[in-house]
Amino acid sequence: MIAEFGLAALWLAAALAxxxxxxxxxxxxSGGEGFGGVVRPVAIVQGILSLAAFAALVLVFSQTDLSVKxxxxxxxxxxxxxxxxxxxxxxxEGSMLxxxxxxxxxxxxxxxxxxxxxxxTMLATLAGQAFVSLGxxxxxxxxxxxxxxxxxxxxxxNGLNPLLQDPGLAFHPPTLYxxxxxxxxxxxxxxxxxxxxxxxxAFARAMRPWVLGAWIFLTxxxxxxxxWAYYELGWGGxxxxxxxxxxxxxxxxxxxxxxHSCSVLAARNALRxxxxxxxxxxxxxSMVGTFLVRSxxxxxxxxxxxxxxxxxxxLVLLAIYIGGALTLFALxxxxxxxxxxxxxxxxxxxxxFNNVMLSSVLGIVLIGTLYPLLTEAMGEKxxxxxxxxxxxxxLFVVPMLLVLMVGPLLRWRQDNVGRIRKGLIVxxxxxxVGVMVAIVIAPGKVLPILGLALAPALAVASLLPLRGRELxxxxxxxxxxVVAHFGIAVSLFGMASDSAFTVEKLVAVPxxxxxxxxxxxxxxxxxxPVAGPNWTALEAELQASYSGATPTMLHxxxxxxxxxxxxxxxxxxxxxxxxxxxxxxxxxxxxxRWQLRLWWKPFVSLIWLGGALIALGGLLALLGRVWSDLxxxxxxxxxxxxxxxxxx
Amino acid sequence: xxESATPKTSRWAxxxxxxxxxxxxxxxxxxxxxxxxxxxxxxxxxxxxxxxxLPAAAEGRPGLSRADMANGKPKLxxxxxxxCVPCAAESAQLAQLAAAGVEVDGIAIRDHKADxxxxxxxxxxxxxxxxxxxxxAVQLAIGSSGVPESFVIDGKGVIRHQxxxxxxxxxxxxxLAKLQDAGR
Numbered sequence: 001m002i003a004e005f006g007l008a009a010l011w012l013a014a015a016l017a018x019x020x021x022x023x024x025x026x027x028x029x030s031g032g033e034g035f036g037g038v039v040r041p042v043a044i045v046q047g048i049l050s051l052a053a054f055a056a057l058v059l060v061f062s063q064t065d066l067s068v069k070x071x072x073x074x075x076x077x078x079x080x081x082x083x084x085x086x087x088x089x090x091x092x093e094g095s096m097l098x099x100x101x102x103x104x105x106x107x108x109x110x111x112x113x114x115x116x117x118x119x120x121t122m123l124a125t126l127a128g129q130a131f132v133s134l135g136x137x138x139x140x141x142x143x144x145x146x147x148x149x150x151x152x153x154x155x156x157x158n159g160l161n162p163l164l165q166d167p168g169l170a171f172h173p174p175t176l177y178x179x180x181x182x183x184x185x186x187x188x189x190x191x192x193x194x195x196x197x198x199x200x201x202a203f204a205r206a207m208r209p210w211v212l213g214a215w216i217f218l219t220x221x222x223x224x225x226x227x228w229a230y231y232e233l234g235w236g237g238x239x240x241x242x243x244x245x246x247x248x249x250x251x252x253x254x255x256x257x258x259x260h261s262c263s264v265l266a267a268r269n270a271l272r273x274x275x276x277x278x279x280x281x282x283x284x285x286s287m288v289g290t291f292l293v294r295s296x297x298x299x300x301x302x303x304x305x306x307x308x309x310x311x312x313x314x315l316v317l318l319a320i321y322i323g324g325a326l327t328l329f330a331l332x333x334x335x336x337x338x339x340x341x342x343x344x345x346x347x348x349x350x351x352x353f354n355n356v357m358l359s360s361v362l363g364i365v366l367i368g369t370l371y372p373l374l375t376e377a378m379g380e381k382x383x384x385x386x387x388x389x390x391x392x393x394x395l396f397v398v399p400m401l402l403v404l405m406v407g408p409l410l411r412w413r414q415d416n417v418g419r420i421r422k423g424l425i426v427x428x429x430x431x432x433v434g435v436m437v438a439i440v441i442a443p444g445k446v447l448p449i450l451g452l453a454l455a456p457a458l459a460v461a462s463l464l465p466l467r468g469r470e471l472x473x474x475x476x477x478x479x480x481x482v483v484a485h486f487g488i489a490v491s492l493f494g495m496a497s498d499s500a501f502t503v504e505k506l507v508a509v510p511x512x513x514x515x516x517x518x519x520x521x522x523x524x525x526x527x528x529p530v531a532g533p534n535w536t537a538l539e540a541e542l543q544a545s546y547s548g549a550t551p552t553m554l555h556x557x558x559x560x561x562x563x564x565x566x567x568x569x570x571x572x573x574x575x576x577x578x579x580x581x582x583x584x585x586x587x588x589x590x591x592x593r594w595q596l597r598l599w600w601k602p603f604v605s606l607i608w609l610g611g612a613l614i615a616l617g618g619l620l621a622l623l624g625r626v627w628s629d630l631x632x633x634x635x636x637x638x639x640x641x642x643x644x645x646x647x648x
Numbered sequence: 649x650x651e652s653a654t655p656k657t658s659r660w661a662x663x664x665x666x667x668x669x670x671x672x673x674x675x676x677x678x679x680x681x682x683x684x685x686x687x688x689x690x691x692x693x694x695x696x697x698x699x700x701x702l703p704a705a706a707e708g709r710p711g712l713s714r715a716d717m718a719n720g721k722p723k724l725x726x727x728x729x730x731x732c733v734p735c736a737a738e739s740a741q742l743a744q745l746a747a748a749g750v751e752v753d754g755i756a757i758r759d760h761k762a763d764x765x766x767x768x769x770x771x772x773x774x775x776x777x778x779x780x781x782x783x784x785a786v787q788l789a790i791g792s793s794g795v796p797e798s799f800v801i802d803g804k805g806v807i808r809h810q811x812x813x814x815x816x817x818x819x820x821x822x823x824l825a826k827l828q829d830a831g832r
Contacts, residue, residue, distance in 0.1 A: 318673065
């Protein structure tokens with residue numbers, strides 16, 4: 001019954017999305033204004049119904065209802081409850097249901113609270129959101145029904161990919177999805193603004209919190225995904241320029257650019273067409289990424305739902321939505337005037353530079369991701385990896401970070417460098433010293449040298465906007481900016497340090513043998529079999545001591561899952577303030593010795609700490625914006641109501 | 649210091665994003681229609697077989713030389729070994745090919761006569777000739793990196809197709825088509 005309830009809720013939600021689209025579109029025509037009243041309530045109910053459908057799927061999974069095909073394919077009764085629930089979205093159909101649920105909830109939430117824009121723009125926005133949702137409802141209902149039943153239920157399910165059975169990963173997809181799909185709001189806002197030709201500072205201020213919210217989740221999702229790949233795959237790397245990683249990075253780059261251009265539009269009424277464009281691009285990148293991953297046209301370690309038919313379906317959706325939005329943009333953007341002008345030395349210029357650099361990195365990543373497809377079409381196989389991505393991205397990231405030290409100190413509209421020169425002495429000196437020190441301690445490694453030199457200077461420069469202010473009275477959005485920019489410096493230092501100073505050892509050790517890796521002495525103590533709920537493992541006991549200090553125990557495992565049968569290496573990490581010891585247990589060699597892979601990675605954890613700081617910065621900014629909006633809404637509540645009444 | 653920041657965008661430039669997107673859709677649509685083949689194209693395809701002359705590996709079947717392979721008739725050259733478990737799994741398919749009139753020749757890699765005899769007795773013997781390659785010399789020279797692998801050789805002794813791994817039942821018609829092509 002639960003599965004049928006979920007399917008019914010899904011159909012109803014799709015029907016309401018159609019109603020929302022039609023009513024919204026009609027309300028924009030002359031004489032159809034009366035339809036506007038139903039749009040917001042319908043959007044809210046649609047969101048609730050999509051959530052009900054998703055809850056039904058989670059329930060079906062938590063009960064391991066083996067008459068549902070999706071459960072059989074992706075779950076197993078012996079799985080721990082957390083992974084039974086996570087199994088609901090750890091597959092193609094479930095994750096697409098999560099997609100429409102987030103779209104529905106985001107649309108409903110906007111319909112419930114967003115009242116700053118002219119009602120017509122809001123109706124166009126909600127109609128746009130419904131239009132996009134509708135395609136994904138169709139995709140679910142016609143090509144990926146998550147609630148399909150089996151005529152003869154088997155006795156047991158196939159289980160979930162063991163690599164995905166990890167607490168971090170249980171929440172990684174929903175986090176990323178909230179980010180990806182949350183950007184649909186920016187997309188719909190852009191469409192709404194283009195339709196009603198209402199690109200204004202108010203538009204930017206209305207859109208910004210939604211973009212910020214999605215961006216926070218995207219940042220957290222990417223950070224968590226990178227950390228998961230780092231400790232779960234047992235390769236010791238944290239970013240592989242894999243197509244799926246790129247698919248998450250591209251919307252993030254676009255959303256980051258959008259956040260910055262939003263603040264120009266909100267504060268100065270400039271970059272109008274550009275901001276709208278980014279609003280379209282950000283969610284388009286989410287959709288393109290999803291398409292590339294799901295269609296299987298790119299080879300990736302994440303290719304978990306490869307099906308060319310689904311690929312064609314999503315491609316048609318892409319063509320309709322992105323093609324439609326870009327056509328609308330081309331038709332309408334000429335009528336959107338560029339807005340206020342500004343001098344070369346100004347906050348706006350800094351933000352324009354940021355936008356150009358972020359867009360360039362986006363272009364670099366997009367080209368690198370698609371290039372294998374291009375050569376494949378010409379009959380040649382290539383793979384594009386770090387030797388392309390790292391230097392090409394650095395080409396734009398390094399100048400961007402240099403400008404980042406100065407940009408936030410500049411005033412809007414017009415400024416002169418002389419005014420801020422004094423504050424920049426410390427970061428500039430740090431930069432020069434940093435380059436010299438880095439060349440000495442990491443000779444010949446260009447990118448790590450740049451990173452090691454830039455990070456301390458950037459860390460100091462990111463704090464400069466607080467200089468001369470009374471800290472207690474600094475507003476939350478400014479704190480947010482400072483924390484996020486500081487987070488970039490922290491993360492950059494971790495990346496540079498990891499690639500400059502990592503020590504790697506791949507050795508075969510007898511039980512009782514000792515290996516030196518960096519400042520550590522690691523002794524292979526013993527090997528014991530251990531068992532979990534759906535796996536057995538061989539667990540090594542490693543005694544690691546830092547420069548002869550009292551040893552700490554580490555327990556890396558070589559784990560065997562039985563449904564589906566698969567071997568995984570569970571690495572064991574030992575984190576100290578100055579780095580991480582990373583240990584992986586390998587196979588037993590013929591002579592009885594055990595393979596161990598050991599890394600000492602100085603300051604590597606700063607990569608994810610920085611990512612978390614960037615997200616925290618976003619959160620502070622969001623709280624600040626929402627707080628001031630709330631106060632304004634309460635103050636102007638009556639005026640807004642009156643204006644809305646007149647609008648009808 | 650008051651230059652204008654962004655010059656007024658010309659109309660055609662506004663269509664550029666759509667044009668780029670159109671190119672993207674075209675590219676991926678092409679790739680969807682022509683799914684990437686998962687096999688790695690061998691540099692040896694199109695190359696003539698190297699000179700070799702292998703002694704017989706089993707009783708009752710002659711050895712194998714390059715001259716035997718280039719006698720005007722296309723053949724299937726199967727690289728296998730008695731110690732290779734997957735090789736036993738393709739025996740039915742090899743028999744099917746042999747029954748269809750294909751001459752199947754074998755190269756036994758690093759094998760022992762006694763073991764090979766047991767293997768052939770248990771799994772059938774579809775081979776016309778079996779050469780014994782004790783040091784993988786011929787295997788490496790024709791670009792085979794493991795067992796089982798099968799090569800379609802045309803009448804002039806040129807490698808026309810390389811099949812890596814076990815021949816599955818649905819590979820049989822594909823191989824027959826390749827052999828027919830090689831016969832033309």
